[in-house]
Amino acid sequence: MEITVNINGTDYAADVAPRMLLVDFIRTEAGLTGTHIGCDTTSCGVCTVLVDDTPMKTCTMFAVQANGKSLTTVEGLKENGQLSPIQEAFKEEHGLQCGFCTPAMMLVGKAFIEENPNPSDDEVRWAISGNLCRCTGYVNIVKAIQTAGATVAAGSSQEAS
């Protein structure tokens, strides 16, 4: 099937088998390997990308279901060539160790703080509860998302003033 998927502002057109998983399309057709595969059953969340700004797990979504949609992956997180607040915060707060869950965690965190830039610890934990991490115990991931939220909130209040 002929499909076109926009990823990080670039259109990727391909003739794909109906059974091709979206995560494989992203990794092999678009060559964007920052999106990972961890469990094959929508449980661990390392394959999460933003589909029209909503976090979706792409290991149980077919590529054809993304036809005509706009995706954001970790490779699209930078803003004007600079690290985005969520990326800066993950580094500053030591929100990653092996880095395998990190692209997905950052994307989920980014979408969440756009809705709620000043979340409580519990609110962040609930928001990322679809994504597993084996290294960090989540402590610094929660901090990183809160820090990024504060940066984003400060930025938008500056714009408003």
Added chain:
Amino acid sequence: MTTTEHAPKTSPEIGGLGHSVKRHEDARLIQGAGNFIDDIELPGMLYMAIVRSPWAHAALNAIDTSEAEAVEGVVAVVTGELLAQYDLAWMPTLSGDTQAVLATDKVRFQGQEVAAVIATDPYIAADGATKVIVDYDPIDPIVNPQQGLEPDAPIIRTDLEDKTDNVAYEWEAGDKAATDAAFAQADRIISLDTHYPRSHPSPLETCGIVADVNPATGEATLYMTSQAPHAHRTVFALVAGLPEQDIRIISPDLGGGFGNKVPVYPGYVIATAASLVIGKPVKWIETRTENLISTGFARDYHMHGELAVTNDGQILALKVDMLSDQGAFFADAQPTKFRAGLFHVVTGSYDYPAAYVSTKGVYTNKAPGGVAYRCSFRVTEASFLIERLVQNAAYELGLDPAEMRRKNFIQPDQFPYESATGFVYDSGDYETAMDKAMDIIGYDELREEQKRLRKEGKLLGIGMASFTEVVGAGPSKDYDILGLKMFDSAELRVHPTGKAILKLGVKSQGQGHETTFAQIVAEELGIPVTDIKVVEGDTDNTPYGLGTYGSRSTPVAGAATAVIARKLRDKAKLIAAHLLEASADDIEWDNPEFRVKGSPGSSVTIQDVAFAAYTNFPEGLEAGLEGVDYYDPPNMTYPFGTYIVAVDVDPDTGEWKVRRMVAVDDCGVKINPMIVDGQIAGGLTEGFAMASMQWITFDEGGNCIGSNYMDYLIPTAWETPRFEMAETVTPSPHHPIGAKGVGESATVGSPAAYVNAVIDALQHLGVTNIDMPVLPDRVWAALQE
């Protein structure tokens, strides 16, 4: 010697020990530019899928590959029969047993490798795997070690000559006669039977390989998820008979390891053999189910412990009998001398003269392994048993569990302390760590609250673990794997511009080596941490080392790094003397400068010296500033700490919730406190996971019940407790920088604290044990009895 403050000696710009330097590795990882195994693509690459046994135990009659071979895009189907022609159907394990690469005679566990399909596309390889038809004759499976020891049990390892039982090994430690004598003197004997259940490290990245054997030269480049690339290269040379100089193992970014990426797996060998025969690169990436059902499990120890005590709470002796469920092949990665790993550190943090430990490993029809999952060679099981026993002993004697520990702790002036099973603990101050944890959690107030709540029928429990670990394997006189002594190495090159590259035999899986090892060099040589590149995981370009597991990187390779940096500093001093026109005896090092004693204005930096090492070195001295050190540690290191957990148990449902979790850790001198805290938080979470939910279990047919993340439960951020972390600092006296290693302390120490907390909530009702995972239904059932 205990200090709570350990101020850095270097400036933040230099970034030596004690600075929370931000990690070098993060730049690529937060931009999706990491290079993990599945990200590697080579021209003409083929893909492999493995056909696995649905049976736990069955004779293998015939394999029909014709339908699979007919699938368009399938290039080859590999069977054990084919591998046998190359003498590759079996391979050695790291514990000196043999393991089937592809089954030839029978299958011995569900998920065992039976055939492999190589195709042009991973989807087609998976299609092909469904078309391989295998004819089996099922045999009664053995699903626990007790069954395996029954007199009429079927023999699993019929491949081993003259094997007439299912015993994998027997091993003992300590002094039986002295222990029996001490038991005869005891007022009471406290005993506990507990099963430390089978678990799986389950890093979020599964295992995999891209095998690239060049058909023209025969050189094999193997990109592999390997925590121990050098040891794996040697195993490959032995298994495949390839010349070792033609094997290059590259272990790329690893998405976690936790012990899962220590063994050599059949999939690696099959893919390499396929690449060798076909002449094209072959990629194999495990699915999550393959990872959980076939690669290195952990734990599965059935333990019986007895503590001989006096009425006033003095421990006299310990007796432990342990039965280990080894699975179908003994594929632990234990040091050769120690068949049950370092389990005999089970005497713990306490001072008593006698102990006896007997262990027996039994083959069962389950996946092989016995890897140390975030644990130094079975120390987790040992620590759990002694901490559960001491807690139960306190209840039986009517003592507070903290007082019971206080009465028996090894005292600071007793170090170095030789334990009853022969370990020589390097340093410790157990009471200070415990007092600190009790103070932070408000122990006495919690006990008062517990009394009040009990009157209202509410269940609050306070559990403690004062663990001691043994890590950093290890001194060559005692420690080897397959004969390879457990030294480690560091090669340091300082370039003319004063920048450096450090090459190591260990391999990070997220521990932050690229940052922390650079900090050791910065501390010793004064080169800013940002000017130092750390290289690991490429056998062609790093010195030989045994790899990263058992918290050994900092104790062994970290020591090698400090030693080689000091050797280069000694040489740098000679060059500095030359530049300053002074005698070397008059040169002193004051990071980051060499100075002439008594002439404050006269100094050169390490960068000046580095440049001179290539441009203006004194006559008679070799050019350059580089070297390599192979460090043979004089002893193991012994990190310790006290964890205290408070839980509220719901008597109606059996659910328990962690109210507070206080962790006081002592890992000696910290290189990077931020990274240490990060590792502890991760370990406390994995300890909670094992105590509360993680469990690889089997039905009576040998079917694995924990084969995916919907059945094998891993805590999310929502279930994970909140941690309050603190430290004491007791340096290791024999380590060059006083560090002890920390990656596993929290996984080792915390399970007992969580379980002790639940038992503490119920002990007044007569509950003395609930096995892990402490599931609500088990708690509820215990409350009904």
